[in-house]
Amino acid sequence: MSARNPGMELDLGWISKVQVNQPAVIRHAEQIQTRRTVKKDWQAAWLLRAVTCIDLTTLSGDDTPSNIHRLCYKATHPISEDLLRVMDMHDKGITTAAVCVYPARVADSIKALKAAGCNIPVASVATGFPAGQTPLQTKLDEIRIAVEDGAREIDIVISRTLVLTGQWEGLYEEIRQFRQACGDAHMKTILGTGELGSLTNVYKASMVAMMAGSDFIKTSTGKEAVNATLPVGLVMLRAIRDFYWKTGNKVGFKPAGGIRTAKDALTWLMLMKEELGDEWLKPELFRLGASSLLADIERQIYHHVTGRYAAYHNLAMA
């Protein structure tokens, strides 16, 4: 992970002035989708890069130690050895960026990754994921327990209520407390953008989250009715850029929720490249939060290498 974002004092003057031009953002997002993304010859390399930026996720009520074990195995061997050999990448130690689980499954994940001899971080969601409707003290305890169990990254969810009622100071204070409870663990702040009501609120919540010291801002929990969309992504990336220009601190971006295809992954990578440049195209500053993206990426890499499509059952479970 890159250097921590120390944050800054809440600048309410800045927040209150913001007005996002929604039609312009939507038009721009549509143009991005219709553009051809990555040249064919470069696709496999870009897809491998996407793999290294995935937070491989399981956030289900029926998660058990054994499916966590399988998830961790997949995170440490995301692409089959044979494919990597053909691409001459088998000795590059390709893994996903992290695994992302519920707090109660952090210890299982640490154990599984240790058994695999792999040091990728475990990210834990916290603060009453996904709705964030739990008392503050419970949220803080949840963060501390996940960190004690070994999580090196914490994906907190904000109180959408505070955004919808314009309580920017309350939001700032709450996120500051989360940041303190995280200690050395990096903090990703999930905005739940599908529930924020407007793109202006998305920009304001992004900015407050960064002012309060978030190391990453993340679109969604994957549980809202609308998750990661390109218009929302654009607004959040512009906020990251504005924050960088103002403070010199680089904050990461994590689109999450509903990202299922290799094409989706490439579109997000291209958006990052266009808006923030190559510097941001690394796991320290870019993550894709996804539970079921890897299978399609592996299938597309297989196609690139062999000229044929593999049946899903011929590839390892993802």
Ligand SMILES: O=C[C@H](O)COP(=O)(O)O
């Ligand atoms: O943070 C990650 C998301 O919960 C994953 O959502 P997904 O299951 O739609 O890929």
